Amino acid sequence: MTAPHDRAAGPFRQPRAVWAVAFACVISFMGIGLVDPILPALAENLDATPSQVSLLFSSYLIVTAVAMIFVGWISSRIGAKRTLVIGLAGIVVFAALAGATGSINGIVGFRAGWGLGNAMFIATSLAVIVASASGGFAGAIILYETALGLGIAVGPLLGGFLGDLSWRGPFFGVAVLMTGALIATVLLVPATPKPKHRTSPIAPLRALRHRSLLTMGIVALMYNWGFFTMLGYAPYPMELDATALGLVFTGWGLLVALFSVFGAPRLQARFGTAPTLYANLAALAVIMTVIAMGVDTPTVVIVAVIVSGACIGINNTLTTQAVMLVAPVERPVASSAYGFLRFIGGGIAPYAAGKLADAAGLSLPFYVGAASFLLAIPVLATGHRMLREAETRPADPEPLAPALTAVGAPAACGTPRVIVAVGSHERAAGIVDAAARLARDTDSPLEIVHVQRTAVVEEQAVDTESDEQARAAVTAHLGRATAAGVTATGQILTSVGDHAAAGRALARHAAFAGARTVAIGRSPRGPLAQFADGSFTSALTHAAQCTVVLVDPDEDPRPLTAAGLARLRDSTV
Known part of the structure; x- marks a missing residue:
């Protein structure tokens, strides 16, 4: 039940190496919501349309998706720490370049490089924290969860505060903070051994031949389509300044963190993975429909976005658990294959939403996002039996x-x-x-x-x-x-x-x-x-x-x- 080093030590009694990576995790998770408060400011200051600004998400997530296929291959050859350090360095460089450029196309391009660095970081950070922990892996995971919650919640708040000073502020802020995390990681995290077995660069794509993994990957793609449609376009109808937008998405982020850590496991234990996901996806579809119908009423959009944080947190955790339950391949390979599909969905959605908004108004992207959440339900239903059997596997005679x-x-x-x-x-x-x-x-x-x-x-x-x-x-x-x-x-x-x-x-x-x-x-x-x-x-x-x-x-x-x-x-x- 516990790793060899697991003891009764408190979860926060960890070596400096763990704290260094945890701090980097906070900054990395800030990137999820950091740019949301400045999306309207970017459109105004750079004379860009919302669909052009949405490419900040698309370039970042599509590059992250493609990189997820190769990160396991890279890490198995140079080790987790080196992969982590290269990822952190990439975030520092490209965040600074995004802040220094003067065009929307430049920001979109540098956000793509940021996505590459982030893929290398997120694929190895949790493993490095667990491997470096002396207070037991349970304590290390609690620390990681704390870093995740702080990053998601504080990111929009910091983005709003810096965005009120200048739209360049959030980019330079990430570069400065991540530089500190990079230095601490290089100095404090010990070298990690290379894995005994090297991963093939095409192993994640081969893994998608398994129906169980492909089914859950498609569910994640559809879910992320709706999720990033909301994240990329909800700030515009709110009609708020950067600070107020930051506060809205901070409330959203707090619910994401709380329900991913505490809500999801308890609902899963009570109702099972698949039934909880069915209800959660349906609830997200309702929330998106409310946003679409109330797009001209800022208060409706604000409340709906904040409430959606609870559903997002539940879905993120349970979808990942479902993938790990049914995947017939090694965990790192399954994570890479799943990450590829979910980030592809998140990357395409903002661009498509921009085109829909330009052609037919701001309501249409949210209606399409709601439909995406609903379509994920029958796709998940095709894998219901596999998921149920995987959950009850030890008691299953076959x-x-x-x-x-x-x-x-x-x-x-x-x-x-x-x-x-x-x-x-x-x-x-x-x-x-x-x-x-x-x-x-x-x-x-x-x-x-x-x-x-x-x-x-x-x-x-x-x-x-x-x-x-x-x-x-x-x-x-x-x-x-x-x-x-x-x-x-x-x-x-x-x-x-x-x-x-x-x-x-x-x-x-x-x-x-x-x-x-x-x-x-x-x-x-x-x-x-x-x-x-x-x-x-x-x-x-x-x-x-x-x-x-x-x-x-x-x-x-x-x-x-x-x-x-x-x-x-x-x-x-």
Whole structure:
């Protein structure tokens, strides 16, 4: 459940390398909404039409899309840190050049270079933060989520403030701030080893031959079409100055960040991935229709845009999780293929919206955006069965792909077993010893299970540990359990999402395996980490069909009921 370095340390007790990359993440995520407050000012000062200004988004996102195909190939040859540094340097250079130019065509061209740098940065930043963390990957992910929220929320505010001074201000502001992040990254982040396996530059395109990945990629393309139509054109009917526009998109950004981190996982747990996405896409279509119908009423547009932030946050997280669940290829390849399609949709939409607005008025692009959200629903429905089976894979008698990796001798069939969940922390040995005593007393075999997570933060995904590290978390205890006179086997269970999702995955596996008991120890994570990233214990206890017991090396095992779980949570806090 945890990476080898995961401990009970606080999420913000991290080395300077992690803080350096986190600061760069804040600046990078600012770029999402930084230019929105100055779009009307750019059109006015540079004598450009809204459709010409929209090319700032198109050039940036289309180059990002194409670059996503090759970033994995580059990173596998020069390493994650060098890729990260080159991306940061590219953002510095092209943001400064965009501020220095005097024409809309010049800004559009330099934004394309900015997109190339951003692709190299976003593809490696989360992995570098997790690899550099000493306070555990859970803490590193919380820090990344915090950086994401700050960047999305503060970007429009800073863009509005600097844009009131000059339309060049936001570009120069990013260049200066990112220069500091670049220097800190070069000096503080240690060199990262090159991956053992090099990625083919065409692997992401080949991956799209898989129907499951292509389906989710098309859903993302259609979603991003509507999303970037709104982002690129909603500022015009609001009729606000740069500062006021910045405040509007700050409210929007806060909802994006909050619902991506807290709303999406809880809705997914309650309703499932596909049903939540259906409802969310329909809600976005309604919001876009409201904007289209009220395009002549600034207040309607302002309120609708801010409210859409909640739906955007939910959709970003759950679409990425869906891709990771159904993708039959390696995570980096799946991320590149998915990124290519979603950024292509986001890149084409603003340009097409500009042409529609020029031909038939400002309402039409929003109606087309609403239709794009609606069309994504039947496309997603064609992959509903694949997604449902992937979510329930451990309990499915005919899984689409293996979610379990056996370690050691295979488990005996037909014998109720005791399952013990282990992480890679200093308490694990004592937890396994206590579970072994429980198995011996009940004359049951012991199955040592480690949950290997793929964490998803908004539109980024990263494996929290390598296959070798996950296997070591199990093999470290097999010999000792056997020496205690217990028949012991090992399993590595894969899971996508937060710690609560991992708990539900273990509950499904226990039900499918016909386990007698699931034994767990006290969580090494603090209350803040459990709140932000979900509680493994709570999710397992509520979803399990067998007895869940809390084991402690110095105490007798205790069944965890709802009341017992509440007492445990209180004692942890």
